[in-house]
Amino acid sequence: xxxxxxxxxxxxxxxxxxxxxxxxxxxxxxxxxxxxxxxxxxxxxxxxxxxxxxxxxxxxxxxxxxxxxxxxxxxxxxxxxxxxxxxxxxxxxxxxxxxxxxxxxxxxxxxxxxxxxxxxxxxxxxxxxxxxxxxxxxxxxxxxxxxxxxxxxxxxxxxxxxxxxxxxxxxxxxxxxxxxxxxxxxxxxxxxxxxxxxxxxxxxxxxxxxxxxxxxxxxxxxxxxxxxxxxxxxxxxxxxxxxxxxxxxxxxxxxxxxxxxxxxxxxxxxxxxxxxxxxxx
Amino acid sequence: xxxxxxxxxxxxxxxxxxxxxxxxxxxxxxxxxxxxxxxxxxxxxxxxxxxxxxxxxxxxxxxxxxxxxxxxxxxxxxxxxxxxxxxxxxxxxxxxxxxxxxxxxxxxxxxxxxxxxxxxxxxxxxxxxxxxxxxxxxxxxxxxxxxxxxxxxxxxxxxxxxxxxxxxxxxxxxxxxxxxxxxxxxxxxxxxxxxxxxxxxxxxxxxxx
Numbered sequence: 001x002x003x004x005x006x007x008x009x010x011x012x013x014x015x016x017x018x019x020x021x022x023x024x025x026x027x028x029x030x031x032x033x034x035x036x037x038x039x040x041x042x043x044x045x046x047x048x049x050x051x052x053x054x055x056x057x058x059x060x061x062x063x064x065x066x067x068x069x070x071x072x073x074x075x076x077x078x079x080x081x082x083x084x085x086x087x088x089x090x091x092x093x094x095x096x097x098x099x100x101x102x103x104x105x106x107x108x109x110x111x112x113x114x115x116x117x118x119x120x121x122x123x124x125x126x127x128x129x130x131x132x133x134x135x136x137x138x139x140x141x142x143x144x145x146x147x148x149x150x151x152x153x154x155x156x157x158x159x160x161x162x163x164x165x166x167x168x169x170x171x172x173x174x175x176x177x178x179x180x181x182x183x184x185x186x187x188x189x190x191x192x193x194x195x196x197x198x199x200x201x202x203x204x205x206x207x208x209x210x211x212x213x214x215x216x217x218x219x220x221x222x223x224x225x226x227x228x229x230x231x232x233x234x235x236x237x238x239x240x241x242x243x244x245x246x247x248x249x250x251x252x253x254x255x256x257x258x259x260x261x262x263x264x265x266x267x268x269x270x271x272x273x274x275x276x277x278x279x280x281x
Numbered sequence: 282x283x284x285x286x287x288x289x290x291x292x293x294x295x296x297x298x299x300x301x302x303x304x305x306x307x308x309x310x311x312x313x314x315x316x317x318x319x320x321x322x323x324x325x326x327x328x329x330x331x332x333x334x335x336x337x338x339x340x341x342x343x344x345x346x347x348x349x350x351x352x353x354x355x356x357x358x359x360x361x362x363x364x365x366x367x368x369x370x371x372x373x374x375x376x377x378x379x380x381x382x383x384x385x386x387x388x389x390x391x392x393x394x395x396x397x398x399x400x401x402x403x404x405x406x407x408x409x410x411x412x413x414x415x416x417x418x419x420x421x422x423x424x425x426x427x428x429x430x431x432x433x434x435x436x437x438x439x440x441x442x443x444x445x446x447x448x449x450x451x452x453x454x455x456x457x458x459x460x461x462x463x464x465x466x467x468x469x470x471x472x473x474x475x476x477x478x479x480x481x482x483x484x485x486x487x488x489x490x
Contacts, residue, residue, distance in 0.1 A: 046350050049489040067352040075350035080343040083292065090291040098284035098352055121295075147350075 001026075001145050001177040007044050007053035016040045016051075016201040022145065022179045027171060029192035029209070030181040031272060037201040038181045039078055042149045045179070046075065058144070071099050074138030076148040078181075081134050084123025088116055088133065099141035107140040114162070127154030135163055139170050146170065146178040152187055160184070164191055185268035189213065197272050205275045209268075216266025217251030218274060219244075225261055229254075236278030247274035285353060285361040289335045293369060296331070303327050304377055311381045315389035317399070320381055321406045328374040329410045332366035333421045340425030346490040355485040362418060363478055370410045378403050411470050415477035422484050 002022040009016040016037045022028045032038050043049045047062045055062040058069055082091060088111055095102045111118065114132045122130065135151050146167070152160045164187060167178060182188050188195060189209060197205040207216070221229060222243035233250035247270075248254060255263050264270065307327070311320035339348055349355065382399050420435075 043346065043490070048346055048349055050487070067354055067357065070350070070352035073350065075347070077347050077350065080346035082347065083288070083338050083344055084342060085292055085295050085338055086288065087291075090288070094284050094288045094291070096284075097287055 001058065002045055002147075002179060003054075003056045004041070004045055005054040005056075007041075007051050007055055009040060009044060009049055009051045014040075014201060016044065018044070018198065018201065018203055020196050020203060020206070022177050023194075024175055024177055025171075026193045027167070027178040027180065027191050029188035029195040029268075030179065030198065031183075031185065031188060031195060031268060032181075032198040033276065034183075036198045038198060039149055040201070041198065042077070042147060042179075042181070046073075046147060068100075071101065071141060072144040074141065074143035074146045076131065076134040076138050076146075076151045078150040078153060081130055082122055082137070084121060086122055087120060088118045088122070091133075091137065092118075095137060095141065101142040103140050103142070107136060110136040110140065110166070114159070128156065128159055131155060132159065132163065135166065139166065144176055146176075146180070148178065148180045150181055150183065152182050152184060160187065167191060185272070189268050195268060197275055199276050205271065207271075211249075212266050212268065212271060214266075215249055215251055216271055217248055217254065218264040218266070218270050219246040219248060219254055219258075220262040220264065221246060225258070229258065229261075236274045236280065238274060238278040245274065245278070247271060247278060282357060282361045282364070284351075285358065286365055289361075289365045289369070292335050292338050293331065296334070300331070300373070303331075304380055307377055307381050308384050312384050312388050315385050317381070317385070317402070321402060324374050324377050324381070324403075325406045325409050325413070327377065328370040329366075329413050329417065331373055332370040332410075332414065333417050335365065336362060336418075336421040337425070343490075345425075345488075349490055355488075356482050359422070359478065359481045359485050362422070362481070363414075363474070366414050366418060367411070370414065371407060374403065374407055374410065378406075408466065408470050411474055415470075415473040419477055419481045419484055422481050 001024050004018055004020050007016065007018050014035075014037070018037070018041050020028075020030075020041070030038050030041060040049070044051045045055060045057070047055070047065065057065050058072060060069065086094070092104060092107065095107065096104060108118075111133070114129075114136065116125075116129060116133050116136070122133065125133065131151055131154055135148070138146055138148070152163060155163065167180075168191065170176060171178065178191075180188065180192065192209045194206065194208045195212060196203050219229070219234075220240075220242065224243075226237075226244045226246070229246070230253075233248045233253055234246045235249060236247040238245045251263055251266065254261055307320060307323050310323055311317060339345060348358070353361075378399075382396070
């Protein structure tokens with residue numbers, strides 16, 4: 001659906017160098033700290049910045065993507081949106097003329113459901129409301145790929161849950177994909193099929209979410225326990241007051257062979273912290 | 282393009298109060314003396330500037346990033362901006378111009394300013410607008426909302442200067458007379474606009490958003 005192959009973008013104090021893929025039927029999550037390069041990666045994939053390397057969207061090089069292909073994407077950006085001087089009632093007319101498959105009924109129903117006012121300038125909206133509007137607009141024209149940078153930012157728990165439900169409903173139609181970033185790892189764990197972690201502009205980790213949650217774990221060991229540990233399956237370690245935290249992809253191996261060791265279940269937050277803060281064993 | 286044109290019309294209509302104020306200011310310039318000299322300069326400035334202000338709305342608050350995720354190519358965007366600028370400036374110019382002419386005709390019954398002559402001068406004004414837009418559109422696309430405060434000041438100067446030169450300065454004004462000279466002047470305006478469009482496309486193609 002979307003593939004970035006050795007995509008590089010050099011800024012004065014930051015370099016993006018990334019390879020990643022959003023497969024058909026997949027919800028792919030992108031996580032990383034602030035300034036890790038998530039938004040730059042999104043912008044690269046959307047052709048908003050000039051990059052080196054190869055970007056393929058719907059099987060075509062990005063340079064060959066035309067307006068009709070663009071209709072097959074729905075986008076939510078963290079730092080940009082519809083002009084604040086427009087009203088939602090204006091958007092209905094505009095979107096109707098921009099997208100051949102714009103579903104006006106769905107759009108207006110969802111706006112009402114989310115209490116989005118039709119007759120108020122968008123600049124008057126709260127951050128959460130702006131996000132909701134963008135998400136509804138992105139979903140309402142039968143897009144094949146949703147690209148969403150922090151779509152849940154500024155939303156309360158209920159609104160986030162509603163939005164994630166909407167994304168799950170969206171994915172019920174075959175052949176659709178989503179690329180999503182969020183600083184709330186719980187959102188990603190609940191919806192993503194695979195997750196990329198980036199840091200310093202590079203992918204530092206990629207795994208299927210099920211594998212991450214089922215097979216990864218974090219061992220909490222004293223220094224003595226660590227010395228006695230079979231380290232074949234330790235990916236990262238981090239020094240702690242009590243000894244070490246160790247990231248492993250073979251949680252079961254340690255549960256079976258080291259019953260005295262505390263093994264925490266793998267989580268996106270845990271793995272990310274270990275991948276960024278930890279060191280190679 | 283239709284969707285973008287509608288967006289720009291909606292943005293422009295959002296400035297309705299501003300348009301009304303501009304019309305009142307125009308009336309204050311023209312009606313007391315019953316002279317259109319400054320009125321034409323004013324109409325040219327207002328119509329042309331209004332046409333390019335939608336660029337500011339688009340670029341404001343990092344708006345281009347999102348705009349170019351919509352089914353809009355960069356070249357398509359530039360094309361729409363030119364079409365919108367040409368159409369909207371013509372509409373605003375005609376509307377404000379006719380309003381001012383009616384006000385002068387009503388308030389100075391003794392002063393005759395033939396409607397046909399008036400429309401001819403308006404057409405001259407429109408070609409001035411086109412010339413000014415040829416410079417202003419690439420400048421606004423290059424600098425966007427951030428630096429536009431300064432650009433607007435320069436733009437006002439350009440508009441007023443061009444309008445004053447072409448409508449008041451007789452030798453240059455004659456360029457817009459009919460016949461071969463008129464044709465040459467039209468072709469020059471068209472060539473300038475085409476060149477300006479090419480420059481604007483290249484500005485947008487090389488930009489990162």
